Amino acid sequence: MGKIKQLSTISSNCIIKFYEGRLLKKFANEEDPMEVLGCARGHTHAELIQNLPRHKNFSPDLLRQVKKIPEVVLRNSGTQLAKKINRMMREVSTESYRAIQFTRTEINNRGVLYGVVFLKHRVIDLVLKYFHERFGSLCIICLYNEGTHKTTIINEKGRTRVFKSSLMKTVEILSENRPIIPYFDDIQFSGEEIFKTLYTSQFISERENKNFFKKMIPDKCFELPGMRGGVEKGFRNKKINDFL
Secondary structure, eight states, rough: OEEEEEEEEETTTTEEEETTTTEEEEEESSSSEETTTTTOOOOOOHHHHHHHHGTTTTHHHHHHHHHSOOOHHHHHTTTTHHHHHHHHHHHHHHHHHHHHOOOOEOOOSSSEEEEEEEEOSSSSHHHHHHHHEEEEEEEEEEEEETTTEEEEEOOOSOEEEEEEOOHHHHHHHHHTTOOOOHHHTTTOOOOHHHHHHHHHHHHOOOGGGGHHHHSSOOOOOOOOSHHHHOBBTTTTTGGGGOOO
């Protein structure tokens, strides 16, 4: 493990240091006191300790290594291990973001919102939290993870439970003792109708921008449960590329 070594003091407010041959600089009285020249910001020790265990390839040994690496090196991908760790963090955040953006949900007249996700990492609580913050005061949210073959729910009070039964079986069980809610009874529509609106909003013929269109809904997202088989009525086997 390399050590940070002070080389010299240049002035009263600037110190030049080296870590494993990399040039670091520190300025006094700054919130972000150190940065590796030419590199982008990564993650702090606290952020890594909290979120790195979400990755499917996480191990306790990896966390022990993280704690030994200077934070400035972690935040700036200063070593190969630091780069690997930041890549793992990026994979976790990307998966949760895509699940939030592209999960197709439906809601029944008993106030049970449900959908299917495919998550490799331990982020289903983040996805559930997002839906709970938007709809949680009105309904129960159920998500079936094709990666674990389990259904996780979060109720109106924010409490979560895991069921080993299928999504629709879980929805049926939860709906049994809940009254019909007129508000939800009036807004029954399919997820496909919602996604048809999304498609239309991302491709406007009057100001055609194919690159932006593909960027907003990249090809990889069609592998997600909510996007498989197409999303527009009458075009169930189409991808965005088929419309370009």
